[in-house]
Amino acid sequence: SEEKSLNFIEEIIEKDLKEGKYKSIVTRFPPEPNGYLHIGHATSICLNFGLTQKYPGYTNLRFDDTNPTTEETEYVDSIKEDVKWLGVEWKNEVYASDYFEQLYEYAVTLIKKGYAYVDDLTSEQIAATKGSHTEPGKNSPHRDRSIEENLQLFADMRAGKYKDGDKVLRAKIDMAHPNLLMRDPLMYRIKHAHHHRTGDAWCIYPMYDFAHGQSDSIENVTHSICTLEFVPHRELYDWFIDKLEIFPSHQYEFARRNLTYTVMSKRKLKQLVEEKHVDGWDDPRMPTISGMRRRGYTPEAFRDFCDRVGIAKRENLIDVGLLEFCVREHLNKIALRRMVVFDPLKVVITNYPEGNGPELLQGEDNPEDPNSPTRELPFTRELFIERDDFLENPPKKYFRLFPGGMVRLKFAYIIKCEDVVKDADGNITELHCTYIPESRSGSDTSGINVKGTLHWVSATNNITAEVRLYDRLFKVEDPSSEEGDFKDYINEASLEVLSTVYAEPALKNARINERYQFLRKGYFTLDNKDTYGRLVFNRTVGLKDAWAK
Numbered sequence: 001s002e003e004k005s006l007n008f009i010e011e012i013i014e015k016d017l018k019e020g021k022y023k024s025i026v027t028r029f030p031p032e033p034n035g036y037l038h039i040g041h042a043t044s045i046c047l048n049f050g051l052t053q054k055y056p057g058y059t060n061l062r063f064d065d066t067n068p069t070t071e072e073t074e075y076v077d078s079i080k081e082d083v084k085w086l087g088v089e090w091k092n093e094v095y096a097s098d099y100f101e102q103l104y105e106y107a108v109t110l111i112k113k114g115y116a117y118v119d120d121l122t123s124e125q126i127a128a129t130k131g132s133h134t135e136p137g138k139n140s141p142h143r144d145r146s147i148e149e150n151l152q153l154f155a156d157m158r159a160g161k162y163k164d165g166d167k168v169l170r171a172k173i174d175m176a177h178p179n180l181l182m183r184d185p186l187m188y189r190i191k192h193a194h195h196h197r198t199g200d201a202w203c204i205y206p207m208y209d210f211a212h213g214q215s216d217s218i219e220n221v222t223h224s225i226c227t228l229e230f231v232p233h234r235e236l237y238d239w240f241i242d243k244l245e246i247f248p249s250h251q252y253e254f255a256r257r258n259l260t261y262t263v264m265s266k267r268k269l270k271q272l273v274e275e276k277h278v279d280g281w282d283d284p285r286m287p288t289i290s291g292m293r294r295r296g297y298t299p300e301a302f303r304d305f306c307d308r309v310g311i312a313k314r315e316n317l318i319d320v321g322l323l324e325f326c327v328r329e330h331l332n333k334i335a336l337r338r339m340v341v342f343d344p345l346k347v348v349i350t351n352y353p354e355g356n357g358p359e360l361l362q363g364e365d366n367p368e369d370p371n372s373p374t375r376e377l378p379f380t381r382e383l384f385i386e387r388d389d390f391l392e393n394p395p396k397k398y399f400r401l402f403p404g405g406m407v408r409l410k411f412a413y414i415i416k417c418e419d420v421v422k423d424a425d426g427n428i429t430e431l432h433c434t435y436i437p438e439s440r441s442g443s444d445t446s447g448i449n450v451k452g453t454l455h456w457v458s459a460t461n462n463i464t465a466e467v468r469l470y471d472r473l474f475k476v477e478d479p480s481s482e483e484g485d486f487k488d489y490i491n492e493a494s495l496e497v498l499s500t501v502y503a504e505p506a507l508k509n510a511r512i513n514e515r516y517q518f519l520r521k522g523y524f525t526l527d528n529k530d531t532y533g534r535l536v537f538n539r540t541v542g543l544k545d546a547w548a549k
């Protein structure tokens, strides 16, 4: 087999291991619990956990919960469920909020070393004195407070003596630094807010830049992988670790994963949910993990997708068709084949004996599996085929049914169309056909060769179901880069519901985690929300070749 080349992070890790810098590695997946995970997060999960599957070490699941006003336990629970669904196992479930006391101590250490100070400027004033790429910033009048005064003021901030916004803690670096993020960045702000885990214990909260790297260091994370927008933060990440003299975690950046025909930011996905463009975070059209799961995607398919796409150093837009290809590849191997007629046209087999019970034919569940079990298919005198599998005036090379034409009914017999029955308005109401008794699948001695094979169900022994057919949520490849609001590009026809389709009886026992190929229709799975007292199937993805047998 072909040797896959290493990605740039694997190259770094192999070098670190070879040089003995580390014996084993530690990575983490650090979601902020302020929304549901999407496909972008899933690539980060595959990357971080994939590295510690390949190399000695482990991966932590760390909730980056330093912002009390946007975070909720509901999101923590959904994130855990989604990570588990992807089939990876974290070593430790940890929370940045577990480190609040330690982070406070780190801040005190920096104050004592003269590397941090309490500032009374408002956030507007701080922004106004930051300077620009061409202009240095201005020192705050409070920059030279004594260490003792800073220690007292910081303790008072923690004790709740001040209102939100009255004071902040800033790192004392350089207001003329070429990297604007190094111009005395904020470390702590006052926020009298309830936190989903620490409750009302704190009224000061660390900023991302003062929490992330320190949390990595506390956990001995060796390779802290994040997305490209954090490149300018790396200098600050290293500065805090250096000044605190703690375990030197290192930050590495890769390009965010974007997919065509969707958006991939929690903020935008939240808008779609709140403005009811979709039926919740787990709507099967959403690029969330819960949406993919509900739609019938498999974790195996998703991991295969991540492997094929790899990681990049530059932003790119991946064709959603590649994800669909991976899903089809996997479902083709595992899906149970079933026959379902969406838009029925009745066929009466005029030479089929009347009055007998149904003839039970055998159909293999999966032709890809040499040991495939079979299920029983009732064949009866009256059947349904798909209305658009019949044409009264067919073009040349039409292999489906037409007057005088013959087709095979899958797993059953060859039939010939003898008569077309119409109502007073000229609409076709049924077809009268004959069947060839010697042509039964598996024991065909008829010697007749037909080109077309149709799916069918018994008109008298079937069950009904609802199917939901999904299309892309957006009409353009990259809605976020178009002019105006991304929501102007929503595909209004992204959901088609067929409330009654006719299915073979075996589907009565359909289960949530099973996958089905409805012959010639696509891959389907039971909806995990609305299947109560009725069967609701979601189309995961269509078949590549619409006329595959």
Ligand code: ATP
Pocket (backbone or CB within 6 Å): 029, 030, 031, 032, 033, 039, 040, 041, 043, 044, 225, 226, 227, 255, 256, 257, 258, 264, 265, 266, 267
């Ligand atoms: P969003 O911008 O969608 O809100 P985020 O980056 O704010 O996402 P976090 O919860 O902070 O979301 O992300 C957790 C981890 O997932 C981070 O390490 C982040 O870099 C990674 N991640 C998020 N979105 C993507 C993406 N599109 N591609 C790759 N990794 C991503």
Ligand code: MG
Pocket (backbone or CB within 6 Å): 032
């Ligand atoms: Mg974030």
Ligand code: MG
Pocket (backbone or CB within 6 Å): none
């Ligand atoms: Mg974000």
